[in-house]
Amino acid sequence: MRWIRVISSRVEETAEDLGGKALGLVLLHRLGLRVPDGFVVTAQACHVFLREGRLPEDLRDEFATAVTDLEHRTGRVFGARERPLAVSVRSGAPVSMPGMLTTILNLGLTPEAPEAPEAAPGERSAAADSRLRPLERAVEAVFASWNAPRARTYRVLNDIPEDLGTAVIVQAMVFGNKDARSGSGVAFSRDPNTGENVPFGEVLFERQGTDVVSGGATTRPLHELAEREPAVWAELCDALRRIERHYRDACYVEFTYEAGELWFLQVRPGRFGGAAAVRLAVELVDEGVIERREALLRVSPRHLQHARTPRLDSAEAEILARGIGACPGVASGRVVTSSDEAARMAAAGVPVILVRPETSPDDMRGLAVATGIVTARGGPASHAAVVARSMGKPAVVGVGGLAFDAANGSATIADRLLTPDTVLTIDGTSGDVAAGTPRVLLSPAGTHLQRFLSWSESVTGTTTGPAGPTA
Amino acid sequence: MNRTPTRQTDPRLLVLHALRCAGACGLARLRAVTGLDATRLDFVLIDHTVDGLTARVSDDPPCWRLTDAGRAEHARLIADELTAAGARASVEAAFDRFLVLNPELLDLCTAWQLRAVDGVMTANDHGDTAYDARVLDRFADLDRRAAAVCAELSAVLPRFARYRVRLAEALDRAASGALEYVTDSTTSYHTVWAEWHEDLLLTLGKSR
Numbered sequence: 001m002r003w004i005r006v007i008s009s010r011v012e013e014t015a016e017d018l019g020g021k022a023l024g025l026v027l028l029h030r031l032g033l034r035v036p037d038g039f040v041v042t043a044q045a046c047h048v049f050l051r052e053g054r055l056p057e058d059l060r061d062e063f064a065t066a067v068t069d070l071e072h073r074t075g076r077v078f079g080a081r082e083r084p085l086a087v088s089v090r091s092g093a094p095v096s097m098p099g100m101l102t103t104i105l106n107l108g109l110t111p112e113a114p115e116a117p118e119a120a121p122g123e124r125s126a127a128a129d130s131r132l133r134p135l136e137r138a139v140e141a142v143f144a145s146w147n148a149p150r151a152r153t154y155r156v157l158n159d160i161p162e163d164l165g166t167a168v169i170v171q172a173m174v175f176g177n178k179d180a181r182s183g184s185g186v187a188f189s190r191d192p193n194t195g196e197n198v199p200f201g202e203v204l205f206e207r208q209g210t211d212v213v214s215g216g217a218t219t220r221p222l223h224e225l226a227e228r229e230p231a232v233w234a235e236l237c238d239a240l241r242r243i244e245r246h247y248r249d250a251c252y253v254e255f256t257y258e259a260g261e262l263w264f265l266q267v268r269p270g271r272f273g274g275a276a277a278v279r280l281a282v283e284l285v286d287e288g289v290i291e292r293r294e295a296l297l298r299v300s301p302r303h304l305q306h307a308r309t310p311r312l313d314s315a316e317a318e319i320l321a322r323g324i325g326a327c328p329g330v331a332s333g334r335v336v337t338s339s340d341e342a343a344r345m346a347a348a349g350v351p352v353i354l355v356r357p358e359t360s361p362d363d364m365r366g367l368a369v370a371t372g373i374v375t376a377r378g379g380p381a382s383h384a385a386v387v388a389r390s391m392g393k394p395a396v397v398g399v400g401g402l403a404f405d406a407a408n409g410s411a412t413i414a415d416r417l418l419t420p421d422t423v424l425t426i427d428g429t430s431g432d433v434a435a436g437t438p439r440v441l442l443s444p445a446g447t448h449l450q451r452f453l454s455w456s457e458s459v460t461g462t463t464t465g466p467a468g469p470t471a
Numbered sequence: 472m473n474r475t476p477t478r479q480t481d482p483r484l485l486v487l488h489a490l491r492c493a494g495a496c497g498l499a500r501l502r503a504v505t506g507l508d509a510t511r512l513d514f515v516l517i518d519h520t521v522d523g524l525t526a527r528v529s530d531d532p533p534c535w536r537l538t539d540a541g542r543a544e545h546a547r548l549i550a551d552e553l554t555a556a557g558a559r560a561s562v563e564a565a566f567d568r569f570l571v572l573n574p575e576l577l578d579l580c581t582a583w584q585l586r587a588v589d590g591v592m593t594a595n596d597h598g599d600t601a602y603d604a605r606v607l608d609r610f611a612d613l614d615r616r617a618a619a620v621c622a623e624l625s626a627v628l629p630r631f632a633r634y635r636v637r638l639a640e641a642l643d644r645a646a647s648g649a650l651e652y653v654t655d656s657t658t659s660y661h662t663v664w665a666e667w668h669e670d671l672l673l674t675l676g677k678s679r
Contacts, residue, residue, distance in 0.1 A: 149575060149612075149613075149616070150574060150575040150578060153575055153578060153579065153609045153612075153613070154578065156605060156608075156609055157578075157579075157582045157605065157606060157609065158587070300588075302588050302593055306593075339494065339495070340536075343528075360494075360665065360668075360669050361492060361493050361494050361662065361665045361666045361669050362491075362492075362493075362494035362669070363494065364493075364494050364657065364662075365494060365495055380581065381574070381577035381578055381580065381581040382577070383577075383665055385581070386577065386580045386581065386584065386654055386661055387654075387661075389584045389585065389594070389654075390584065390654045390655040390659075390661075
């Protein structure tokens with residue numbers, strides 16, 4: 001086939017044609033891990049679409065072949081009412097553009113789908129054409145999303161060439177919401193906040209993967225999977241070790257387990273920053289995975305600067321909830337839930353943490369006087385996040401488990417009622433929200449950082465650490 | 472129904488609406504948000520305070536806020552305004568187009584504040600003028616598309632034209648080197664945009 005490659009361990013193309021996501025799936029195949037069957041439409045087809053405004057003429061034939069092949073492998077039929085083949089249609093650009101391009105899930109589950117004809121592979125009929133039209137439309141939608149203004153802006157800002165285009169991955173769906181022995185999650189092989197060598201992540205029982213990534217549902221800490229599905233947990237831990245060995249680095253995976261069977265949907269290196277990057281590099285040297293010289297190259301001066309940002313000592317803190325760290329630093333204060341209250345207490349010299357469902361311009365006075373900011377909703381680009389950074393205040397957004405009662409204006413976190421007497425401490429790097437005022441680590445990379453710096457001195461022959469002034 | 476674009480919004484509503492969209496604020500900011508001159512604004516605030524709709528907060532500098540009665544009166548007037556102008560369908564359509572632009576604006580604000588350096592998100596120290604120029608260029612591009620949405624709105628509710636003036640002013644100032652007019656001041660592009668967002672929600676009686 002010219003435009004389509006079946007995803008398997010034997011695929012040879014580069015990220016330029018297949019995109020980073022598909023290459024990750026090829027890697028998972030090579031490591032012998034379970035990946036839902038699928039195929040990838042190359043970025044070459046995207047180039048044609050962007051140039052001519054329509055899919056290549058012969059791609060339609062290749063769709064028919066690829067879908068028939070997928071049906072044989074899964075024992076399901078696309079567009080059928082009985083045993084339907086549901087697929088996801090996802091972008092996969094050569095350079096990651098998170099959240100910018102279109103994704104379509106559960107394609108093929110539409111109730112009005114026509115009955116699938118009994119067509120032999122390669123055979124074409126009018127019915128077969130109409131059966132595949134939703135798939136063609138979905139692929140077109142992903143290709144077209146390359147030129148959405150928001151995606152274009154993202155490329156300009158991140159130095160990504162306009163003409164790269166994106167591949168499209170069509171993959172059989174697995175269902176994390178199938179039954180009580182199903183779920184979805186994301187996992188790092190090590191803790192991305194500290195670098196500690198323990199699997200870290202989130203899981204949602206009996207839910208699909210989009211619910212984990214969207215932040216719309218409250219996730220559970222990954223380790224709860226160990227009690228609930230010991231076999232899945234063991235398989236996941238083994239896979240994380242295998243992937244680490246391949247990358248010689250920490251890794252990140254997205255997974256779904258369906259009826260107790262574990263599937264991998266995405267993989268990439270962990271990309272740790274700050275103190276976690278330092279600890280990871282030092283421990284990889286201790287484990288004999290990389291040389292000291294490589295460790296020094298992996299940790300940039302920026303990482304070292306970030307390694308000096310104060311952090312909550314999460315080992316000793318009572319963590320009530322976790323959100324997305326939006327502006328780094330640690331802040332403690334009494335809980336206030338309105339700007340008026342914030343202004344009143346701050347005027348009396350009391351440090352306050354402003355806790356809101358989300359923020360709007362109405363909250364500016366409160367944001368201005370608070371020492372830290374917590375919101376239940378929103379991501380790293382939310383109003384609260386943008387304003388917190390403009391003021392240099394620690395902020396945690398998108399905190400699952402933070403709830404507001406509209407009727408009486410009260411707030412609860414992890415079912416604990418927040419009152420003006422409640423003291424919270426937040427860590428804007430990890431997104432941790434802790435009770436009281438736990439210990440703060442002023443140099444969170446600690447002994448790892450000292451060892452790392454001593455290596456850099458022995459290599460450069462100077463005593464000026466890389467954390468000094470940089471160009 | 473008279474739909475000439477010269478029809479002006481009642482200053483009494485403008486002031487209540489400004490306090491609702493922008494939160495409690497002082498005179499200078501109220502003037503900027505409403506576009507009213509100082510004398511007119513004073514009169515309206517005195518009337519509202521006598522009527523128990525607004526209250527003075529003894530912050531430094533002093534500012535005004537809506538009372539509960541003021542919020543209720545605002546909700547009534549803003550709903551009446553939409554009905555009287557027969558503008559719901561137009562505003563709904565414009566709001567849908569606004570919501571397409573909104574994530575891009577937030578991306579741009581984030582890009583203005585943070586940069587990935589060696590794979591680490593780091594505060595933009597604004598030392599790289601070429602990068603800043605690139606971001607501002609994308610702001611200008613977004614602003615052209617936002618202007619079209621704003622024009623649709625002000626055709627049915629003239630008070631929305633004020634956002635065009637304020638957004639253009641913020642961008643002009645940022646382009647001429649006053650960098651705080653992008654995200655970091657109470658008259659920044661981000662602040663005005665967030666007020667516009669809030670305004671649309673309130674006008675349509677929607678919650679976030």
